[in-house]
Amino acid sequence: xxxxDLAKDTALWLEPELGSAFTKEQKEDITxxxxxxxxxxxxxxxxxxxxxxxxxMTGCSGSKMADxxxxxxxxxxxxxxxxxxxxxxxxxxxxxxxxxxxxxxxYGEGIxxxxxxxxxxxxxxxxxxxxxxxxxxxxxxxxxxxxxGLEGMVGGQSIDLDSEGKTIDLDLLYxxxxxxxxxxxxxxxxxxxxxxxxxxxxQAKEDRTACLLRKLAEHIGLSFQIRDDIxxxxxxxxxxxxxxxxxxxxxxxxxxxxxxxxxxxDRLSQEIVSAKNVLDELSKSGFDTEGYNVLIDYxxxxxx
Amino acid sequence: xxxxDLAKDTALWLEPELGSAFTKEQKEDITxxxxxxxxxxxxxxxxxxxxxxxxxMTGCSGSKMADxxxxxxxxxxxxxxxxxxxxxxxxxxxxxxxxxxxxxxxYGEGIxxxxxxxxxxxxxxxxxxxxxxxxxxxxxxxxxxxxxGLEGMVGGQSIDLDSEGKTIDLDLLYxxxxxxxxxxxxxxxxxxxxxxxxxxxxQAKEDRTACLLRKLAEHIGLSFQIRDDIxxxxxxxxxxxxxxxxxxxxxxxxxxxxxxxxxxxDRLSQEIVSAKNVLDELSKSGFDTEGYNVLIDYxxxxxx
Numbered sequence: 001x002x003x004x005d006l007a008k009d010t011a012l013w014l015e016p017e018l019g020s021a022f023t024k025e026q027k028e029d030i031t032x033x034x035x036x037x038x039x040x041x042x043x044x045x046x047x048x049x050x051x052x053x054x055x056x057m058t059g060c061s062g063s064k065m066a067d068x069x070x071x072x073x074x075x076x077x078x079x080x081x082x083x084x085x086x087x088x089x090x091x092x093x094x095x096x097x098x099x100x101x102x103x104x105x106x107y108g109e110g111i112x113x114x115x116x117x118x119x120x121x122x123x124x125x126x127x128x129x130x131x132x133x134x135x136x137x138x139x140x141x142x143x144x145x146x147x148x149g150l151e152g153m154v155g156g157q158s159i160d161l162d163s164e165g166k167t168i169d170l171d172l173l174y175x176x177x178x179x180x181x182x183x184x185x186x187x188x189x190x191x192x193x194x195x196x197x198x199x200x201x202x203q204a205k206e207d208r209t210a211c212l213l214r215k216l217a218e219h220i221g222l223s224f225q226i227r228d229d230i231x232x233x234x235x236x237x238x239x240x241x242x243x244x245x246x247x248x249x250x251x252x253x254x255x256x257x258x259x260x261x262x263x264x265x266d267r268l269s270q271e272i273v274s275a276k277n278v279l280d281e282l283s284k285s286g287f288d289t290e291g292y293n294v295l296i297d298y299x300x301x302x303x304x
Numbered sequence: 305x306x307x308x309d310l311a312k313d314t315a316l317w318l319e320p321e322l323g324s325a326f327t328k329e330q331k332e333d334i335t336x337x338x339x340x341x342x343x344x345x346x347x348x349x350x351x352x353x354x355x356x357x358x359x360x361m362t363g364c365s366g367s368k369m370a371d372x373x374x375x376x377x378x379x380x381x382x383x384x385x386x387x388x389x390x391x392x393x394x395x396x397x398x399x400x401x402x403x404x405x406x407x408x409x410x411y412g413e414g415i416x417x418x419x420x421x422x423x424x425x426x427x428x429x430x431x432x433x434x435x436x437x438x439x440x441x442x443x444x445x446x447x448x449x450x451x452x453g454l455e456g457m458v459g460g461q462s463i464d465l466d467s468e469g470k471t472i473d474l475d476l477l478y479x480x481x482x483x484x485x486x487x488x489x490x491x492x493x494x495x496x497x498x499x500x501x502x503x504x505x506x507q508a509k510e511d512r513t514a515c516l517l518r519k520l521a522e523h524i525g526l527s528f529q530i531r532d533d534i535x536x537x538x539x540x541x542x543x544x545x546x547x548x549x550x551x552x553x554x555x556x557x558x559x560x561x562x563x564x565x566x567x568x569x570d571r572l573s574q575e576i577v578s579a580k581n582v583l584d585e586l587s588k589s590g591f592d593t594e595g596y597n598v599l600i601d602y603x604x605x606x607x608x
Contacts, residue, residue, distance in 0.1 A: 029462050029463075030465070031459075032454065032462075085421060088394070090394075090412070104394070109392075110465050117385075118458045120421065121453035122453055124453075125449050128432075128446035132443065135439055138432070142432035148425055149422065149429055150335075150425070150426060157335075158418055161335075
């Protein structure tokens, strides 16, 4: 099994679900078009891939797998909304994303802003609908919503915007990362398991596998972000599909600026080892961790 | 009872709930500060006022009233997020709202965009939390979320942006209004009743009082919007607290541009009569409609 296989399987699994997220009539709407433009702009689908891995690892099949897919598309909508808003002139002002013009470059700022709002709102509607169909999913839905908000992605983005041009310490950088990118990755890694077991808040806290998955998510999240920071200084824009050197341009604190390039690489190695240790524990509990092992090897070495 | 009394009672009721929507620690966050700046920028609280009226009219008290209050603050958060994003330079580009500088004028575009995202996300989190506490509220929560989205406010805003500078007909203007301003007003008028009765989707569709409240909301929504369009051409910015003549400047189709000033006034009168007819029916069913009668008289004549 290679990361290419995993990515291909994920794409085949996810794309029809994304395609049916809006009705034919809704797709006539200009803001839906803008949202779909970004949703289909060739993302790596790394979060859906993780959701698929957790689902398969923990023995998911049949209608439960369809539900995981539904949540995977929902999370991808949340992720995409955050990219659209991040790219806006008032935020990161990026004109290139995944090798294509950003949403506001194609549809204008107004529609792009609204397309982000639409994706977040539609994602939350989907989360409610799932809970209406199965009340056992209510906590999982809440969890995905919460991790996108002030205690998660939005909170991390806020620290990020507030830190531009300022000196921040490693502790704040960890908090920033844990919220900004870590929270959605946590959702990806743990929610399929919450769905399968229909866990409520208390059960999710106490369940041993859930605890291991949250630890796994933490190490994956950090590996992902540290590698991202390294790529920003090392990579070729044509490979990465977005502009590089942005962090330096924006005077952003990153793992590279705070730890140095070698320090960041060392830290990445530590996180990879920690992630593999968690996988060993999961493996001892009888879970098939091959897919996650492939993913983690990729996260260590990815060049885009 | 005057509209002033109703507004004062609503403010006294609502403000402590808005004040406790974020913890002391969260209020240190720059994006929370920006969100609270707009949330506390002296809005008329017309949607919370309606929620209070429906709650009192349908015999709500005690802990149910606390729940209605929780949802009223949540709806005001959704309304405020939409204002923050609408005012952005890429959207309506307004620098004045309720007589104060708009959010992005004070906090910058990036933080203002994020403050809008935060308010929408936090609102959805609150809706989930309420449903986790009482599963009987799940449909009401979904309903509020849905009415803020593509089939409601966001969809209306999309039609609005897409129509700028174009000729649109009255049918499309009705759809635009029904979604852009009507949907949140519908949430305000009907959700308290959904909460009190803990209605699910099917029950909400069939319940006679719920049907009457939805009709009332429709007429209130139209009255509100038509009066808004009239104020844009007639009012003094210092009374209105925002710039006037905007619709003309942006070449927007409004009830005034499509029906003429007198035509719009006639249509407003019709809507007021229709709203009062619904109130009569509710009154015959034993509900005390005095508050709503006062509100509707105000909607007909308000100058800000």
